[in-house]
Amino acid sequence: MNTHFTIPKFRLPSFVARLGERLPQWPHALALVAGLNAALKMKLLPASELALLEDKLFRVRVNDTGGEASYTYRNGLFRPVFRPEREPDLAFAANLSAYLQLLARQEDPDTLFFNRELEITGDTELGLVVKNMLDAIEWPRLPLIQTSH
Amino acid sequence: MSQLPDLICPAGSLPALKAAVDNGADAVYLGYKNDTNARNFAGLNFEAKALADGIRYAHGKGREVLLAINTFAQAGRVDDWHKAIDAAVDQGVDAIILADVGLLDYARNRHPQQRLHLSVQGSATSYEAINFCQREFAIHRAVLPRVLTLAQVEHVIQNTSVEIEVFGFGSLCVMNEGRCWLSSYACGESPNTVGACSPAKYVKWDKQPGRMDTRLNGILIDRFGDAEPAGYPTLCKGRFEVEGDTYYALEEPTSLNVLPILPDIVKIGVRAIKVEGRQRSPAYVTQVTRTLRAALDALRDGAERYHVKPAWQAELAKVSEGSQATLGAYNRPWR
Ligand code: SF4
Numbered sequence: 198m199n200t201h202f203t204i205p206k207f208r209l210p211s212f213v214a215r216l217g218e219r220l221p222q223w224p225h226a227l228a229l230v231a232g233l234n235a236a237l238k239m240k241l242l243p244a245s246e247l248a249l250l251e252d253k254l255f256r257v258r259v260n261d262t263g264g265e266a267s268y269t270y271r272n273g274l275f276r277p278v279f280r281p282e283r284e285p286d287l288a289f290a291a292n293l294s295a296y297l298q299l300l301a302r303q304e305d306p307d308t309l310f311f312n313r314e315l316e317i318t319g320d321t322e323l324g325l326v327v328k329n330m331l332d333a334i335e336w337p338r339l340p341l342i343q344t345s346h
Numbered sequence: 347m348s349q350l351p352d353l354i355c356p357a358g359s360l361p362a363l364k365a366a367v368d369n370g371a372d373a374v375y376l377g378y379k380n381d382t383n384a385r386n387f388a389g390l391n392f393e394a395k396a397l398a399d400g401i402r403y404a405h406g407k408g409r410e411v412l413l414a415i416n417t418f419a420q421a422g423r424v425d426d427w428h429k430a431i432d433a434a435v436d437q438g439v440d441a442i443i444l445a446d447v448g449l450l451d452y453a454r455n456r457h458p459q460q461r462l463h464l465s466v467q468g469s470a471t472s473y474e475a476i477n478f479c480q481r482e483f484a485i486h487r488a489v490l491p492r493v494l495t496l497a498q499v500e501h502v503i504q505n506t507s508v509e510i511e512v513f514g515f516g517s518l519c520v521m522n523e524g525r526c527w528l529s530s531y532a533c534g535e536s537p538n539t540v541g542a543c544s545p546a547k548y549v550k551w552d553k554q555p556g557r558m559d560t561r562l563n564g565i566l567i568d569r570f571g572d573a574e575p576a577g578y579p580t581l582c583k584g585r586f587e588v589e590g591d592t593y594y595a596l597e598e599p600t601s602l603n604v605l606p607i608l609p610d611i612v613k614i615g616v617r618a619i620k621v622e623g624r625q626r627s628p629a630y631v632t633q634v635t636r637t638l639r640a641a642l643d644a645l646r647d648g649a650e651r652y653h654v655k656p657a658w659q660a661e662l663a664k665v666s667e668g669s670q671a672t673l674g675a676y677n678r679p680w681r
Binding site (some may be wrong): 246249302303304305306307308310311312313316317318321322324325326327328329330332333334335 | 358359360361362387388389390545546547549550551553570572573574575576577578625626627628629630632633664665666667
């Protein structure tokens with residue numbers, strides 16, 4: 198457990214979501230895709246599992262900010278999809294605090310899922326691939342957000 | 347006081363292994379990235395290189411690595427299982443956890459010095475079965491299935507010199523593990539054939555307004571309200587209509603948690619306590635390992651003063667499937 202700080206479970210007031218829904222969605226998508234591609238460059242993601250993501254459409258929704266981003270993986274790069282023309286293969290929906298807890302490895306996705314704080318819909322096996330891939334990443338230690346080890 | 351049991355924790359990835367070691371596991375158990383182990387899920391488990399890193403990390407801190415090759419060799423492909431055993435020995439794992447008697451035989455003859463454990467998938471519930479495996483394959487330890495009462499566990503321990511390991515925390519698999527075909531009934535694949543119960547490709551989380559349905563290969567297993575904790579859809583933990591009543595007819599979607607009876611488990615001479623969950627994330631491994639370590643250390647510091655801290659129970663309840671804890675078979679009046 199990181200001794201530096203703990204991310205509490207919180208929910209942003211609903212006006213934030215109403216505001217967020219009216220903002221253009223592309224900044225989220227770009228930030229997310231940039232992060233994923235950075236992880237690719239650092240070779241943190243294994244090739245064998247990446248192959249399983251080819252051409253799949255993913256959607257990440259942050260309930261309490263109203264933000265939503267869609268992206269896909271093609272020819273070795275994650276790419277934002279601004280106007281998805283079909284239902285995603287895999288979709289996540291949760292409040293911001295749940296995503297932060299996941300990223301800091303403070304909570305386990307199964308815990309959040311079983312407790313109904315994280316919604317995952319679509320191809321269950323693909324969801325498992327993504328979850329296990331993220332779990333297996335050895336993040337370089339960041340000075341501020343220490344992961345759980 | 348009896349010797350404190352080893353705490354054996356799951357690792358589905360290198361970060362999970364490190365989390366287990368850093369939070370007080372005496373040993374981690376893991377599997378190769380293929381169907382030689384009973385948690386063969388996409389993206390999970392270890393390739394040779396990650397295993398080498400993991401062994402180095404654990405041994406550097408004086409902990410052990412146990413490798414599970416606990417599925418049954420499939421006809422025509424027995425070589426794959428033999429190769430896995432040879433590779434494990436080469437890599438220097440502390441013990442190999444096996445279920446298949448053919449593989450036990452192979453490992454014992456080919457690698458006489460290798461420490462072997464009998465897997466829970468081997469379904470040995472009596473001391474006769476365990477002593478047989480000791481005589482034939484010189485097993486060092488046996489993991490008991492989660493179907494015995496505490497008195498039955500004690501009876502086994504009193505009648506064998508093989509070390510006994512039991513489950514201490516995690517999701518329950520109730521059907522004489524290793525012999526359960528429920529998953530095959532629903533989807534044609536089960537733990538002992540493909541290395542996974544109810545594989546994810548057959549699972550559907552079906553979100554409807556106000557509820558979520560869970561399905562396994564199309565079969566409705568359970569239905570949850572929006573705020574109700576959910577569980578993974580295995581047939582054994584489904585809600586079924588039986589003679590007009592709809593309820594969990596076989597098993598509730600709960601997690602085993604032995605903290606309340608930990609002093610008894612230690613007293614009867616259990617040598618190792620195992621945490622289920624190789625499919626879970628490093629965060630889960632951290633939380634569960636840390637909690638069980640604290641409980642074991644409290645016991646070491648004085649069995650009379652041991653009591654279960656609410657904070658431990660809260661931490662374990664949070665990560666439980668269905669968010670409920672039970673003592674499982676350990677205190678069941680019927681057998
Ligand atoms: S269906 Fe239930 S009892 Fe059978 S193997 Fe799966 S988890 Fe275990």
